[in-house]
Amino acid sequence: MPGDEHDGGVDGLDLHDGDARRDGTGEPEPLTAEHPRVGRDDGSQPGLPGRIVSQHSRDKANDRTKTGAFPVVRKRKPKALSSNARSLKARFGTGLLIAVLCALLAYAYVIQINNKDMTYETLTETELTRLISETSTQVERLEQRKSELTNQLKSLEDAADKEEQAQRIAQENEETSGILSGRLPAQGKGVVIRISRPQKAPIDAATMFNLIEELRNGGAEVIQIDNVRVVTSTYVSETSSGLVCDGQALATPYVIKAIGDPSNLANAVNIAGGVGSRLTVKYGANVTVETSDDVKITATQPVMKYKYATIVE
The missing domain is CATH 1.10.287 (Helix Hairpins)
Structure with missing residues (x-):
């Protein structure tokens, strides 16, 4: 009845008792995960939501904790066998x-x-x-x-x-x-020719180039004048200070090395009326030809780059 209502509650229900739920026998039901007991918010102990939030924060902190990383071992590629x-x-x-x-x-x-x-x-x-x-x-x-x-x-x-x-x-x-193009040094039998300073007149470029041609006709395979390797594109010119070979100045006494048959090369220089006689008679230079079994030619030429010539396919 309306007169039987109590202040702050309804008959048969205790609104202030939040510690337990009772079953039909009047005994409090046991607490489970589905029905947790919610404590009073009296500040003495945190409730279940607070504990859940705290545990979740600790789990995140643990997840961010860095652990050791395993080293990555890369497989080496097997070496390829040669042919x-x-x-x-x-x-x-x-x-x-x-x-x-x-x-x-x-x-x-x-x-x-x-x-x-x-x-x-x-x-x-x-x-x-x-x-x-x-x-x-x-x-x-x-x-x-x-x-x-x-x-x-x-x-x-x-x-x-x-x-x-x-x-x-x-x-x-x-x-x-490599030897023919002057890229590689060479050694072998040959001659070493020495031409002293001329006493009558300076030796001109044509005479020096004629000496190179006579050695080639005598079978010279490799030729060197002073420190210049003679190749197919080699030239000799005259300046006011003397002879120039492939852009390098030549100084007396001139030393010419040639690899080939020693006797043929010596005869090419010392033949009567040849370039050796002309150097002695006309220019007053002393010409000596020395044969050797081990003539070393160390001067080299850089690789020539051809602009127009190509290999025939």
Whole structure:
């Protein structure tokens, strides 16, 4: 009834009791995760939402904590085998396989001969024919495989020989080209020519260039004047201070080195009426020719860059 209502509540409910819920027997229900007990906010102890927020903050702090990082180990790439190593490896493998097949064939043949348990007398004509046919087929297959492996081995040997020969030829061509073009130093039999300071008149460029041509006609393979390597594009000019070869000034006494047959080169200079006689008679210079078995030419020329000439394809 309205008169039976109490202040601040309804009959049968205790609004101030938030510590427990009661079941039908009047006993308080046990607390579970689905029905937590909410404490009074009296400041004495934080409630469940506060504890959840605090735990969540601690979990975030732990997640941000840095741990050690494992080092990354990178796999190294295997070194590529050279062409010689690959050919040797293939050759060795093919030979080994041929040897194994031959050994297996011989072993099977010996086992078949020494097999005392097999009594061919008890086999029928059909079984004997089938056995002979199977054995012949196996022998033919092994012989065919042997022939294939032998051809492969021969092909590998020929390819290896051709590759080695091509490399050798390429190296020889590189050396020959380097010597002819003046890129590489050279040594060998030849002559060393020394021309003293002229007493009558300065030696002109035409006479010096004539000396170079006489040495080339005598079979000179490599020529050097003072510190200048003579090549196909070499020139000699005159200035007020003396001779210039490929932009470098020449000083007396002039020293010319040439590699070739020593006797032919000496005769090219000392021949009567030749360039040696002209240097002595006309210019008053003393010319000496010394033969040697070890003439070293160390001067080199940079690689010439061609503007118009190209290789014919």
